[in-house]
Amino acid sequence: MEFGLNQFKEFITEYAQRLEELKSTLNELDNRIGDGDHGTNMARGFQVANQQLQAKNPTDIGTACNTVAMALLGNVGGASGPLYGTIFMKLASVFKEKLSVDDEMLLNGFLFAKNGIIERGKAQYGDKTMLDVWETATSFLQSNVGTNRYRDLMTVVQEAVLETRDRVAKKGRAAYLGPRSAGTCDPGSVSSGLFFEVFVRALDGEGAIIRWETLVL
């Protein structure tokens, strides 16, 4: 599989659009165990990212990732701003000057991104943060090499998102709720699940649309 510059741009455009659609779902989850702004934050940030991508029209994926990273860092705020900003900065460093990236490079990018989340957020797997999804996604990709791995990725990611529901948060704002944080899916995990949903579709043009609003609420 190859992932080209245009696919990347489509990916961002669609992710921004899906975030807008799921804004109130993400806000609602964050309301239950946080402060109710995760949907607003993400939708705002990726709308700007998408606009800047159109405006600057970068000619390689690395630069495109950087444009997105800068837009997120400057427009998301909260915990998710630095974290998603870091994700795209790390992707930028791996995809530097590339017009298109292959499976291996993609995996490498995601691994770098995941490690970026850990460095910045100091969370561990199981802490009920977006890292839970990134850990699951990257380790699946790492250990499953084969034609269907991107479609199957979605099954795995979806499960990872839903698995955050019963966990007690150990990092982020939800952690202050203690045991009361159990019972609600982590909003950042949902936005990261959505990230992979849209990515898979951008990659092979077909991946399913997941009805997160019914799954996670």
Add this chain to the structure above:
Amino acid sequence: MEFGLNQFKEFITEYAQRLEELKSTLNELDNRIGDGDHGTNMARGFQVANQQLQAKNPTDIGTACNTVAMALLGNVGGASGPLYGTIFMKLASVFKEKLSVDDEMLLNGFLFAKNGIIERGKAQYGDKTMLDVWETATSFLQSNVGTNRYRDLMTVVQEAVLETRDRVAKKGRAAYLGPRSAGTCDPGSVSSGLFFEVFVRALDGEGAIIRWETLVL
């Protein structure tokens, strides 16, 4: 008819008790067209008046009225404090040193009281204040001399209270509502209607208990 010191004391005791019973009705009316405290104010004031009457145990009606007046002036506040305080000060001046008062003296006392309300509050008949009730009551007593006049007084007073409902207030807090003050009985008129209800019962031992809560709400 004669109205003696003990009857006066019973009158205050029962009025205090009835005010306590009707407190939330009076508050509710005042909520609709005022600030919701008329019941609380009156119940608080007459509770203290009753206590002080028991404690000081005055030996004539004039002194008893004065005791009540002072208790009201010092414990009611709002618009009704000075007005009911004035009522009892005026009664005190007419009933000075009396152990019992007759029909004529009662009428005289009520007329003085009514004029006291006018002096202090500067309202006119029809302004949708307690004066509407006092005007009606005193002019009925003045022009109807006969055995049943106190029982009939209650019919007249009850009507006078209910007639305040459709009026637009021209004095007091309800006046600021303009036309919106129409449709609700004036709370001060209700407490004054209650005054006459309890007075009639104290006088002849039989007058009916009026179900103000259903009539005025």
Add this chain to the structure above:
Amino acid sequence: MKKLVNELDQYVTEMLNGLVSANPSLRRVEGTQVLVRRELSAKVGLVSGGGSGHEPAHAGFVGTGMLDGAVSGEVFTSPTPDQVYAAINEVNQGKGVLLIIKNYTGDVMNFEMAADMARAEGIDVAQVIVADDVAVENSTYTIGRRGIAGTVFVHKIAGAAAEAGLSLQEVHRIAQKVTENVRSMGMALTPCTVPANGKPSFDLEEQEVEIGIGIHGEPGIERTSLQSANATAEFLFGKIVNDLPLTSGDEVAIMVNGMGATPLSELFIVNHHVADLTSEKKLKVHKTLIGEFMTSLEMAGFSLSVLKLDEELKKFLDAPTSAPAWPR
């Protein structure tokens, strides 16, 4: 009713105790609901007050350069004459006392009775009645307009005049000038609940508001649907400047007063547009006060006040005060 309270009949007493224990410059007059400055100076005394539930009014404005004494009645209930008299008597330093009264039947009657009592004791008492609420057209009723948040400007300016050593007659003249030049109007997004009553003062649908409210939880002159902050500010501002003769170049002071539950951020948003409106009218805004000055318990909403200034009023408005509730 959901409130941080203990026994309801102790509401005012506990409130005053909690307030005094946080403000060492205040003293409660023994056996009364009167708070006075701990250090009184030889000058005209200023007393204001009214029902409780308007905090920080009135006790928050006791301090050098503002009030000498504040009388608190029960919640939304004018204090009784003996309480007001106690305040007058306590702050009187032989130079006379000015009463600042908001125009409500109860307040006026109780304060005037107290003034009579004090005069009978040989104390020189003057009074000013504040009636700044333009919601009610002056002509319709003989009772005159209500006194609302504009009263705080009277406290401040008359207080500074008294602090400057002016005579009772002069302080009274200046207080009167403020009342003649201040106009206010308020609106509510939600009702409030008098603790002893336990029920909301009115019911509003999700998008309804009350326009032209007083400061005691009363309904306003009309019920309308909620408009934007800008449109709301414009409406109140329009009513006010229609009534207050202002010409381009005039200097004004503005007060955006929260009714109790309105986030400060919303009051700032309102002021953002008030600033536009004043500059359209070519008014010079000398000072803007934003915050809670004269509240109605936990009511959401605000009032807007505009005070037309001259050099004398400006001087006293800007004079220093130690009153805790007057903003820096």
Add this chain to the structure above:
Amino acid sequence: MKKLVNELDQYVTEMLNGLVSANPSLRRVEGTQVLVRRELSAKVGLVSGGGSGHEPAHAGFVGTGMLDGAVSGEVFTSPTPDQVYAAINEVNQGKGVLLIIKNYTGDVMNFEMAADMARAEGIDVAQVIVADDVAVENSTYTIGRRGIAGTVFVHKIAGAAAEAGLSLQEVHRIAQKVTENVRSMGMALTPCTVPANGKPSFDLEEQEVEIGIGIHGEPGIERTSLQSANATAEFLFGKIVNDLPLTSGDEVAIMVNGMGATPLSELFIVNHHVADLTSEKKLKVHKTLIGEFMTSLEMAGFSLSVLKLDEELKKFLDAPTSAPAWPR
């Protein structure tokens, strides 16, 4: 959702404009959501901030003797690093800048990234992370406690130290001392509604309250039934003094902070009992602050903070400031 607002995406911008136009001593840094003192002096710079919705925090504490700059993010959303960097850059007078950060993942990450940017530009940046909320037991989670209203004490005391001309290292040491000696805990009677979200942050029954809340409308650590003001004060005070080593004779400062919609009268009632509790513990209350300092939009409820004082902290706590939201 019933709010005095215009376009929701202009909430913070309009709020800042309305605030600046009322406070001539503040200036908005062009193109940012940063407010700074109009007159900066040659001293260590102090920057604080966080999401909006906590008004008067943080901009209300900008003034001589307190902060030099305040950064406002979207409502309840930590500001982005470029905004924080703009504040650092603007207030830096060559003596270094102290960042006062509340311990939330987002705040810490964004402020630290900004600090890195500033250091890369050669600016000397130190930081203090406030984690005063005793609701969360320290041991359970590695994230540490939240920063809540106690932060305002850090603003005040570190601000006075900077104003006195102390070095960045000294100001940092003193700020650190405050964070080590301040404890807070809050409770909510009602939720609040983030404007862009439109829904209440949680639902409570008529007699339910949330205990141990943060300042972003989050639910607390537990939901209980509403107790009396005294019992509530006692509970929070107990949690605080259990955690803060205090012995009889110690001097403290108290803050009773309204969350946004609580009438001041209720806060006074709370303080009435806090005063009893401190005197039972034989603590000497050097200063009590009552009012709104660190709010959560229109949430009803309050937080209690206790700061253990020594001579150094007392001196700086009592030092003058011109910040509009610090009470006289």
